Amino acid sequence: MTDATVAPVEAMRVVDLRAGYPGHLVLDGVNFSLPMGTMTGVIGPNGAGKSTLLKAVLGLLEGATGQVSLLGGSLRECRKQVAYVPQRSSVDWDFPASVFDVVLMGRYAHAPWWARPGRADRAVAREVLERVGLAELAERRISDLSGGQQQRTFLARALAQEAALYLLDEPLAGVDAASESVIMRELDELREQGGAVVVVHHDLNTAPRYFNHVLLLNRRVVACGPVSEVFVPDLLATTYGGNVLMFAGGKPVLGLRDSRD
Amino acid sequence: MRSLLALLFLTPLFACQSGGGAKGPFKVVGTTTMVVDMVRQVAGHRVSVQGLLAPGGDPHVYRPLPADAQAVAGAQLIFSNGLHLEPWLPDLIRQSGSQGRLVAVAEGLKTRVSPQDKSVPDPHVWFDVRRWKQAVGRVERALSEFDPAGQTTFSANARLYERQLTVLDDWVQAQVGRIPKARRKLVTSHDAFAYFGEAYGFEVVPLQGISTESEASTRDMARVVEIVRGASVPMVFVETSVNSRLIEQVARETGVRVGGPLYSDSLGVLESSAGTYTGMVRDNVALMVEGLQ
């Protein structure tokens, strides 16, 4: 689904966002903006508010203040164009559904709530399943899938939505290598086509390889920008409170001495 | 001293006081409204009687209130029907610590046994007016022992009341005669009218047994429906103190009209025509005659 009007310049702009849970403020004044055509990794230590940021931006947290604009408008205006993939654990994988059923759910955003999915929707779902390599498992019950297969199903659901902005919360957690490469390949394809992808990511080692844009977060934005500018030792040290080791060699490798601050 | 002990014992029971409870200990207490009525007729103005059950209450499954325990505790004379009509009474008397004398007015009368359980008597003797009349003497004797000074009054009242009951019995016989023999069938919720049937020539077809403690089963429903259909019974009757749902089902099933409510285990409210025993019997018979003629 292409946008007939002028493509929005900014995928996301956040001004002075404060958000958290009752009795516990997590994000304390967050400011950043992300252009379209980027794949942004949200990086930070535990408790930095990475998942909270995605939830706040989607309006899922009560009592959040600040301004958020997505694709140039408010969330309500552009819901269909924003796809959210929550953490795998927040979903009930014992639900009686097949892989195909879950992927088809991604089409729900495009039709009124009382309508049944049509032939075109089913075609999109099948095509997306091919792309993530789950075509043979389409009829398999989701509780019988491995972690990687579940994550690919989840991604396929988001892809079926044909959105412009994708927000993913830890999509590579507990995922096998083959699934990981399929997922990152598909996300990169979205970026190539002009969409924007924001990923909460936990593995510093793979970050520079996967993302062209990075948001360093520790309750506030430490830095946000292209990976070559932002993914540097000083800024990482600030983000992680001085607990980062870096080894210079043929390839830059990062280690985390102590992730708790 | 005795009353003081009883009161101390009863303090935890004072938690819930509902309307209609006794106010202060009474010397003479009666259980069912029929029994209380008889005692009042004999006692006249000399002795005041406190009743436990309210009109419309079902003595088979009555749950005594704390106010009842209070009343019984202070009583010196407790009149009951007897014959297991009030299965809760022995426990109530024991727990209240009452030292009063218990007089079961129906005991000593000739009774029938329950068809379901031969060891249990049928307590509904008051529906045979002639038989109920025999209990008057017992009440008179108990009252005379309690209040010897009133013996003459009690005796006069008792004789007068016995005559009234004889007149009533004759009246019932005459009224019942207006119903053709083939139509003298009483279909009711529970087996309260057997003595009535025996005395005045009715076939009685109850859904439940002697006591409302147990419930009618599907078998009972089927049996009664068959009888009603087979015998072309003109009317089935609901009772004042028993849930009418099943009788209404029978009526719906067979297309027969519902009559009543008949007073079975209780009199009506004091102000109504059925507030006394004689009034109740007249009202019942009028309903039966009207419905079955």
Next chain:
Amino acid sequence: MADDPAWWALTSDVLTLRYDFMRHSLIGTMLVGAACGLLGCFIILRRLALFGDALGHAVLPGVMLGYLWGGKAFFAIFAGAVVTGLMAAALVGWIPRASRHRSDTAIGIVFTGFFGAGVALLSCYQMGTSGVTTFLFGRALAIGPSEVVHAAWMLAGVVLFLTLAYRPMVWMTFDPVGAVAQGVPVGALTGILMVALTGTVVVSLPIVGAVLVVALLVIPGATAYLLVDRLAPMFLIAAIVGAVSSLGGLLLSHMFAWASGAAMVLAAAFCFVMALMWNLSRRKYACLG
């Protein structure tokens, strides 16, 4: 009592629906069984089984108050039940927010408290044995034409709700966080689900009784869950299991004079055990390859 029908005659009477009252009780029970089975699927999937138990018990004081106020009028009883049912639901939601207690503790406190109030009202009112038994354990013979009509309406309402709200309900059950993000009116739908649940419980009361109604909500859906892999067939199987076990239980109740609620729950539990055994044997063979 002369001429008590022999048990085989009674069985054939019941199976051939010889009497109107048997027909009413059978139809009413099957309608209620189907409605409970359908709604029960969402109760199970949304992990509300304990809450469903609580609700079944929490409506009792409302039912009693409605009965005292409006007699046998269904609307009075339903209104009373909805009021106390929603009060209980609100309390269960509020207590974990207002205190350190978790929701299962809140449920335990609220439902026993409300149920106790209901039983207290029952005993004050001197309903006699049959009244108490009917409300607590169900009574096959208490089902008349009006109960059948109410059950039919309730089933129609449940089917309508499930058909219209199918997609949003599925979404918010499978992916609660994502559903809210996409603007699914989760609060409103949950509210409607609660009202539908309360209505079904009230209609089921004379048939199954307050104590056991949760079983009729949970067991058919739980059975269906073991037998199918997808949601749409799960609803169908749950409705069938609900209707069939209600029917079976009612037959037992008619023949042996058991309380109808207990008989129905036993029949439903039997279906569940069969499904469980089938499920286990299927897994064993799958492992053996």
